[in-house]
Amino acid sequence: MSKDKTNAPPPNQDDDDITGQDDNDQALADAIAEATSEGKGGDDDTPSASDAGAPLPPEDEVDSTEVETLRGRIAELEEDLLRAQADYQNMARRSLQDVALARDQEVMNVARSMIGVLDHFDRAIAIDVESTPTQGLLDGVMIVRDELMRALQRHGVERLEVKAGDEFDPNRHEALMRQESDDIESNHIVEQLQPGYILNDRTLRAAQVSVAE
Template sequence: MNDDKLTQDQAQEKEAEAAAAEQQEQQETAGQEQQEPAAEIDWQQEAERWKAQAEENQNRMLRALADMENLRRRTRKEQEDLAKYASLKIIAELLPVLDNFERALAADKDSMTVESLLEGVNMVYRQMVQIFEREGLTPIQAAGQPFDPNVHQAVMQAEDPAYESGVVVEELQKGYLFKDRVIRPAMVKVNA
């Protein structure tokens, strides 16, 4: 009888364990069923959030591209204006020289002497030289200097014992530097 009781007890325990296991499995299955819709909602929300972020990024990119295009247009316009009006400052500075020439031409021809004409021309020349110097124009030193092909253009040769070989004997036309750039080399006669 003890054996029967043990077997009945064991059978009841096994049934209880099986029932508990089944109940636990049902709870887990129910929990998964409840979690799955929540997981779907999270993925949908996540997808919508990423879609909104993508749209925002695309809008930012389009605005940045539009800004770049506007900057390109504005820069091009500024460069065109700069090139168009680059000589404005020098022209404005040369206007007083033009005024002096007009005054000289309007002067009474009968009372004008050669000396007064020469004085007027000299005054206008000095005025122009001052303007050019302020802008950075300087004459190239030539006579008595060693020949430099970077700033001198040899057009004649001389044989003068007073000068060493390769020295500029005479300047035939002035050359000029604008700041650090040669805009016209000096035309010179060089000793052989």
């Protein structure tokens, strides 16, 4: 009996190691499966198979929508353009009306000034020439002249003063003749033949003069 017990084979150590390894592999597999099932229950932005397979709108339908949008935008721009053109035409019309009104107002102001001078002429005509001395008539004419000059000055008109010896200025003077002169330098005014007038430094009428050769 003792002989049989002595000859019994010892336990196999390799079999125990294999069994333990199998248990570890099974535990790892169970842990992975559990983690995977928990992850599926959370939020996931990754599209599912059903989402990935959703049909896209037809290409011709997308193009049609864009075309309609562009047509609507073009219509809006055309309306804006027509409105801007109408506003410009109205503004131009009002500007012309304002210019015409300002011109008429200025003419009215000048006319009012001239009416006062005309009143003086009417009074002069009503004078009895036979009973009025010549000097009195001359004084009356001078009064009318001065009144007319004041009326013109109120509108910016001034008489252009020219005297002998002034240099000839083609912008202010009109040479009617040239003459020799011992006292006046060449191309200078010898005599004023008719006075000139300016309006706000612009020549209304050039003074007519004779010029030294």
